Amino acid sequence: MTLFDLVIRSMRKNIKHYYLYFFALIFSVVLYFVFATLQHDPAVVAQSGGSMGSAFTVAGILLLFIAGIFVVYANAIFLRRRSREIGLYQLIGLTKGSVSRLLIIENTLLSAGALAIGIGAGILVSRVFLLLLMKLIGFEGFIEVTFSVAAVVQTVIVFLGIIILTSIQMLVAVYRNTLLGLFNAEKTGEHPKKPKAFRSAFLAILGMALIAFGYWLSGRMLNALLFINMIAVLTTTILGTYLLFRVAISWLLYQIRKRKQGHLGLYNSLSLAPLMHRMKGNANSLTIITVLSAMTLTMLAGVYSLYYSTEKETRLVYPFDFTFDDFWYEDGQDASAKFVSELDKQNIEYTYSTIETLKVDGQFEEGSVSALLSDYFGASIISEEQLQQAGVDIEIPNSDTAYLYDAGIYWLLKTMEVPFDVKLSNTEKELQLEVAKVNEGNALNPSGGTQLVVKDAFYQELKELFLNDKSGSHITITNTINVPDRDQLADASAIFHRINEENDQFGYDYYSQYVFGMENYGLLIFISGFLGLVFLISTGSILYFKQMTEAEQEKSSYATLRQLGFTVQDIMRGIVRKQVFVFGLPLLIGLLHSIFAIKAASFIFMSDITLPASIAMGFYALIYLVFAFLTVGYYRKTVKAAL
Amino acid sequence: MMDQHKTVLHAQNIRKSYGSRGNVQQVLKGIDLRVLEGEFVGIMGASGAGKTTLLNVLATIDRTTEGSILIGDSDISKMKDRELSEFRRDKLGFIFQDYNLLDTLTVKENILLPVSLGKMKKRVAEDHFKSIADILGIKELADKYPHEISGGQKQRTSAARALINKPSMVFADEPTGALDSKSASSLLGTLEDVNKQRGVTIMMVTHDPVASSYCSRVVFLKDGNIYSELYRGDKTRQAFFQEILKVQGVLGGDSVDAL
Numbered sequence: 001m002t003l004f005d006l007v008i009r010s011m012r013k014n015i016k017h018y019y020l021y022f023f024a025l026i027f028s029v030v031l032y033f034v035f036a037t038l039q040h041d042p043a044v045v046a047q048s049g050g051s052m053g054s055a056f057t058v059a060g061i062l063l064l065f066i067a068g069i070f071v072v073y074a075n076a077i078f079l080r081r082r083s084r085e086i087g088l089y090q091l092i093g094l095t096k097g098s099v100s101r102l103l104i105i106e107n108t109l110l111s112a113g114a115l116a117i118g119i120g121a122g123i124l125v126s127r128v129f130l131l132l133l134m135k136l137i138g139f140e141g142f143i144e145v146t147f148s149v150a151a152v153v154q155t156v157i158v159f160l161g162i163i164i165l166t167s168i169q170m171l172v173a174v175y176r177n178t179l180l181g182l183f184n185a186e187k188t189g190e191h192p193k194k195p196k197a198f199r200s201a202f203l204a205i206l207g208m209a210l211i212a213f214g215y216w217l218s219g220r221m222l223n224a225l226l227f228i229n230m231i232a233v234l235t236t237t238i239l240g241t242y243l244l245f246r247v248a249i250s251w252l253l254y255q256i257r258k259r260k261q262g263h264l265g266l267y268n269s270l271s272l273a274p275l276m277h278r279m280k281g282n283a284n285s286l287t288i289i290t291v292l293s294a295m296t297l298t299m300l301a302g303v304y305s306l307y308y309s310t311e312k313e314t315r316l317v318y319p320f321d322f323t324f325d326d327f328w329y330e331d332g333q334d335a336s337a338k339f340v341s342e343l344d345k346q347n348i349e350y351t352y353s354t355i356e357t358l359k360v361d362g363q364f365e366e367g368s369v370s371a372l373l374s375d376y377f378g379a380s381i382i383s384e385e386q387l388q389q390a391g392v393d394i395e396i397p398n399s400d401t402a403y404l405y406d407a408g409i410y411w412l413l414k415t416m417e418v419p420f421d422v423k424l425s426n427t428e429k430e431l432q433l434e435v436a437k438v439n440e441g442n443a444l445n446p447s448g449g450t451q452l453v454v455k456d457a458f459y460q461e462l463k464e465l466f467l468n469d470k471s472g473s474h475i476t477i478t479n480t481i482n483v484p485d486r487d488q489l490a491d492a493s494a495i496f497h498r499i500n501e502e503n504d505q506f507g508y509d510y511y512s513q514y515v516f517g518m519e520n521y522g523l524l525i526f527i528s529g530f531l532g533l534v535f536l537i538s539t540g541s542i543l544y545f546k547q548m549t550e551a552e553q554e555k556s557s558y559a560t561l562r563q564l565g566f567t568v569q570d571i572m573r574g575i576v577r578k579q580v581f582v583f584g585l586p587l588l589i590g591l592l593h594s595i596f597a598i599k600a601a602s603f604i605f606m607s608d609i610t611l612p613a614s615i616a617m618g619f620y621a622l623i624y625l626v627f628a629f630l631t632v633g634y635y636r637k638t639v640k641a642a643l
Numbered sequence: 644m645m646d647q648h649k650t651v652l653h654a655q656n657i658r659k660s661y662g663s664r665g666n667v668q669q670v671l672k673g674i675d676l677r678v679l680e681g682e683f684v685g686i687m688g689a690s691g692a693g694k695t696t697l698l699n700v701l702a703t704i705d706r707t708t709e710g711s712i713l714i715g716d717s718d719i720s721k722m723k724d725r726e727l728s729e730f731r732r733d734k735l736g737f738i739f740q741d742y743n744l745l746d747t748l749t750v751k752e753n754i755l756l757p758v759s760l761g762k763m764k765k766r767v768a769e770d771h772f773k774s775i776a777d778i779l780g781i782k783e784l785a786d787k788y789p790h791e792i793s794g795g796q797k798q799r800t801s802a803a804r805a806l807i808n809k810p811s812m813v814f815a816d817e818p819t820g821a822l823d824s825k826s827a828s829s830l831l832g833t834l835e836d837v838n839k840q841r842g843v844t845i846m847m848v849t850h851d852p853v854a855s856s857y858c859s860r861v862v863f864l865k866d867g868n869i870y871s872e873l874y875r876g877d878k879t880r881q882a883f884f885q886e887i888l889k890v891q892g893v894l895g896g897d898s899v900d901a902l
Contacts, residue, residue: 262751262785263768265759273747560743563704564757564804565732567725643704 003098007105014082022114024074024541028067029118030125031534032158035063036151037126038133059527063534068162070538075166077545079173081552086174087182096174103170111163119152129530136307137522138515200251207243210236218600222370222412233600237593241290244589246283250276266566270574274554275581285546286586289539293590296535297620298597299528301613305598307525308612309605310517316441316606317407318510319392321489322496325357325478327447328507335505336479342495343481348488353390355444355478357382358459360466362450363423370412377406378449379424385456387443390480394443399458401436405443405451411603413438422452426466426473440606444478445508536620540627543583547631551638558642568639575635583628587621650713651812651844652678652701657710659696670696672867673710678812678846683838685855686848687887688864689894694848695816697864701846702735702814703727715811732757736805736813736843740820742797744789744804750796751776751785754803761808768807775803779833795826802834806843815847819854831857852891856884863890870894 011018038044039056079086089099214237221229253276257264264273275282324336336352343350362379369375381402387394397403404422406413416438424431433452443451454462466473483489493511500507561571598613659671670693678684688694699705701712703719711720719730736757737743744753751772758768776782779799784792792800798818805813815834819827835857837843847858855861857880863870871890875883 261769262749262772263755263759263765264748264752266756269745269748269752269756269759273745273752277747556743557745557747560739560745561756562728563731563737563739563743565728565730565735566760567728570728570760 003102004105007102007109010085010102011106011109014085018078018110021074021078022110024545025071025111025114026118026121027537027541028071028162029115029155029159030122031530032063032067033119033122033151033155034126034129035060035530036154037122037148038130040148040150040154041130042146043139044130044133055524055527059531062531064158066531066534066538067158068165070541071162072165072169073542074545075169077549079170081549083173083177083182087179090179090182100171100174103174104167107167107170108163111159111166115156115159119155122155123147133523133526136526137519139519200247203243203246204248204251207240207246207248210240210243212240214240215596218596221600222372222415222603237294238287238291241589241593242283242287245279245286245290249585250279250283253279266561266570267574267577270561270571271578271581274550275578278550282546282582285542286582289543290586290590290593292535292539293586293620293624294593294597296532296539297590297594297617298601300532300620301594301598301609301616302601303521303525303528304616305605305609305612307518307521308615309607309609310521311514312607313605314510314514314517318445318508318513319442320390320445320480321483321510322481322492323445323447323478324481324507325447326476329505332477332479335499335503335507336481338499338503339481339496342499343483343492346491346495348483348492348495349485350492351391351482351484353386353480355382355386355390355480357444357447357451357476357478358463358466358473359449359476360424360426360473362452363425365421365423368420369416373409373412379422380444380447380449380451381424381459381462382443382451382453383456383459384453385459387453391482392443394453395437395439397436397454399455401434402452402454403443404435404438405441405453406449407440407442407446407606409450410438410440410606414440414603424462424466428468429465431462431465444480445510447476447478532620533623536623539586540624543586544627544631544634547579547582548634551635555638555642558639562639562643568636571639572632572636575639576632579628579632579635583624583631587624591617591621648679648681650677651680651682651715652676652846653713654701655711657697657700657712658708659693659700659705660708670867671700671707674864674867674869676701676862676869678844680844681838681842683835683845683857683859684847685858685861686846686864687850687852687855687861687891688870690850692864693867694850694864698814698816698846698848702737703731733761733808734811736808736810738798738801738805738813738815738818740817742789742794742801742821744797744800746789749786749788750781750792750800753789753800754807757804757808763808771807771809772803775806778837779803793826794822795830798822798826798830799833802830802837806837810843812844812846815845817849818847819849819851824853827851827854852884852887855887856880861887861890863894865894 039060086099086103089102090096094102214233217229217236218233221233253272257268257272257276260268322339324332324339326332329335340350340352358381360379360381362377364373364375364377366375384394384396395403401419404413418438419434419436421432421434424433435452443453463475467475481492483492489511493509493515496507496509497512499505558571562568594617598609602609654674654676657671657674657676658669660667660669662668674697686694686697696705700707701714703714703722707720711718713719714730714734717730717734719727722730731737745756748756754772754776755768758771763771773782776785779802781796781799781803784796784800789797789800798821802818805815818834819830822830831854834845834847838845838859847854849855856875859875861873861875863872873883873886873890878886
């Protein structure tokens, strides 16, 4: 029998050991290939282009890392399960060289198969992903998936690299281990030692203190040291998480167990005891999984919130569909007239009004605003009544006070204590104005300046005060146009841009900003969703593989327990308790981390993102829990077959 | 004298076959067996005679193909799996050849496992544990893990676990199979003591004549049938041992196995 025959024979006999590794490989190939296809797809390239292209590149590199780590991890588990077999080959006289060759031939066959199947499956599913992507960025048109040779080549190269990596891993397993080590590899597990009381308590408290500090700091990052703060938050929470798993939880479990004085009970015997036995080895993977989950959750929740809030956020910045003023236009009145006549020609319904703005110089009290902001600003004073007449539902301030609007710096101003005073001035006059509230968004489409909305009577007073020949103050008129019908709005936006181009003008309107946001965030949500899915499935699978191995190792315990008269249900109850810990704890801590991270990042939003963030997190948790159920199912099978 | 005691186990016409149609192998071919309270019954026989199968069937771990088994007042051949589990937990004790201790539990935790789901109060369980650990001489090992103790100590732990729930019957499958002769005789002596002083009924499968000489009765199986029985009566252990050897000689085929 040649070595090759042996390979084929062992593969056929060992199919149940292989399938796990095989699926891990296929899965990685499919995802990578789909990603590569999209990256090279002309439709996607045309749609995304520019800056978003680099997002694809970065995501591709990340994906490469995840796929690599995942395959190497799966291979390690696979090798450990087969270590007895590897030992046996050596025992019957195969040299280490032949065993290595055997394993590498196997690995190459397996990987080549996975590559072929994965690319095949990838071609089938890439269309689904492309449709999803186009839907997300709001592209409505016929798309054709072209078979991308470049994607195939890229995938093959990447996985050749991974095959080399796993082959090296196999060589190490064969050459580095003694026969005895190979035969006992499946049994390894530590035995809990009595933790050193003082040291453990100290480290446990340190771990929790680090996490708490990280959380605390995450809410106070917005100052000149932003970057250093971010690094500090990351370091303290990751280190704290590690200590939590490595020391705090072992210590806690030890204390619980000690208090039982030997009366551990079945459920704890199946959860607490095995957990303690593997805590040392599990601390690393649980930390990695927690941190990965936290990162994925934050990424997903953040990006989904961006996507979800696009319309709201854009509307907050652009309360009117179209505006023409003297800031963006040489002659706003004229530009507006051209636009309106064009709208009339196309039979597009619209509402038109004009809003008057008084421009003066404004100044925050010294030291009252963030260091990131200048004290001086251009103030645009607007009458509340005119806004109401133009159809904006706006809050009415008390007489003599103002509501401040400035979408651009809202995130810096929203933390200011109200009321506060601002100084309004021109070359001649000065006035202290009380700002009662800082509101989200703008009162009028952005036109260079911070907007102060006041009551109409007060506006007239201010106008009288500031407006005279010698002063620099002046009045500008903003022409606002709203198109109530959404379909017509798209047409109107096209006209708006055409007229702008014809007249060599530059202007922003609500609709095109909204579409731009949807395209960008749509692509972003797709890429991060894709990465998130890969992260999620990788972490879920790693936990599942680990638990599978544990189930195999504990099979004899289940047999004993069943002989002693415990039913499958009794045993499962204890096992479920263990799974709640193994899956639940990383998820819970990951969620907690990400909640604080999202809170810290929420400054970029003007609208409330509790809902979209919760949706994204809930969705993540749901898929994650599928793996917990799969694991419990596997255990049930093992326990049932044990007797 | 034995007749004064009540029957703990009564098996009638037990048959057990494995395999499916066309390839049926009958392992037990109609065994009748009655065990009285306080007996220490040894089951001997050559490899393949059906010793372990009989034990498993009587111990409710396996089901018979035919026949009925009464333990106490319960007909276990009619019970459902769930009831059987509960019955095993409450009424029976087990000692296995390779101890079957849970590696992740300490000696004490292992011993207390069978009473962990029962109604036994913690105080009562603690008292039980103390007295049993005392008899078996493993009190000092309570907080040790299985990997830290010797084979003999492991088997004592296993025996203590079998006794903790005051079972009506203890089943032992080759309990000395993995022990050196000194640990083996020490364990058997303890089992004998437990049997005599506490009146625990024990059934032990073994192929070691020395081990079975500790019993009060030895049942010999051959090809799935009961071949003969020996009662120890008032004989010394040495004399009983000689008798067992004689029967074993007649039975034949076991010489290889006994090694």
